[in-house]
Amino acid sequence: MTSGPFRGVAFDLDGTLLRSDHSISQEMRSLCATLAGQGLLVTLISSRPPRSVEQIVRDLGLESPWAALNGAILCASGAVIDRSPLPAEAVDHILARHGRDARVSVSLYAGFDWIVRAMDRRVGIEAEIVGFSPTVEAGFAGRPVADKILLITDAGSGDGARIAEELAALGDGVAVARSKENYIEITRGDVDKGRALGFIAGSRGLSARDLVAAGDGENDAPMLARCGLPIAMRHSPPSLKAVAELIVGSNDDDSLPRAVGRVFGAMRPQRR
Incomplete structure (x- = not known):
């Protein structure tokens, strides 16, 4: 596995950060709050529309820039900072x-x-x-x-x-x-989640390689390919698993926040 130190993490939403019922587990909430509180970049990069991503950003209390529409819209502090319309x-x-x-x-x-x-x-x-x-x-x-x-x-x-x-x-x-x-x-044509990851990292003076990223869909492949530690969910398609260095379990079992927590030393491994 790639070693750190990493400076932040980017999460896809559906099938990754969100549970199957589209809720956020307490363990994921705790992880995001802990990492953000340590000054690390915690961002969301989703294919969802901006209005929906913004609701989740506010729910988690995040202040980093974030991306919607597969990276076609990037926002910070409630304002659009980059937009890439279709021809x-x-x-x-x-x-x-x-x-x-x-x-x-x-x-x-x-x-x-x-x-x-x-x-x-x-x-x-x-x-x-x-x-x-x-x-x-x-x-x-x-x-x-x-x-x-x-x-x-x-x-x-x-x-x-x-x-x-x-x-x-x-x-x-x-x-x-x-x-x-x-x-x-x-x-x-030039829009994808990898481009969004690079833009958001650059806004903090970082490289995409400074970040951990997690996803579960084909559209997450560009993001995982650019980051420093790519994480795929167990239910991801083979094409995404091929890009990942770490594969975790389900988005319903908290294996993702536990794995990311261990990477950043934010959570102790659970005792068996």
């Missing part, structure tokens, strides 16, 4: 191809706004997860400057992999990644 032609292509496909739920994210064409079942599930409801705009008539597009398919249908492969053919103008098997995240 307009890419948005037009994706909406023309999938905007009327009943098998796909399309979401546009523009700054702190979340816009959908309709409140269908898949969008309803996502609204429960992130803690707020989107604005419904049939046909996306307003066509805002979009920082991210999320396509949600039915789990187990196989459509997620097919659509991700199709969109990857759009070229360097867009980055396509999956945060879940049926969640296709589309951002600008």
Whole structure:
């Protein structure tokens, strides 16, 4: 395992910092408070919309910059400090191809706004997860400057992999990644969680290699590849585990905060 000293930690949210019911365990809360109290950087880098990430940042009492929309939006002290919108032609292509496909739920994210064409079942599930409801705009008539597009398919249908492969053919103008098997995240070509990690580290005069990072999805691979100690969850896809130096258990068993606590000497190993 890579040795320290490390200067901070970056967490993905769903499937990593958050439990399966989207709550935060007391042990994770304690870890974040302890590390932040020691002056270490504790940041969140998520594919969630900014409004949802900001709620969790406030809940944890964190003061470091953080990233939403897979790194397309970076915020600090309640303000946007970096924004990377999608090329307009890419948005037009994706909406023309999938905007009327009943098998796909399309979401546009523009700054702190979340816009959908309709409140269908898949969008309803996502609204429960992130803690707020989107604005419904049939046909996306307003066509805002979009920082991210999320396509949600039915789990187990196989459509997620097919659509991700199709969109990857759009070229360097867009980055396509999956945060879940049926969640296709589309951002600008140079945007990913690794870029966000480097930006946040640099804001503190650090390198991404000075940080520990933990995640569980394909979209976390760029972040884990850039950090000093990459940690993957047990349920991560093989592609992410291949990047990791440490694999922990479930996001429901507190193995992650215990492992990170040991790295920083913030927690003692539990007695058996």
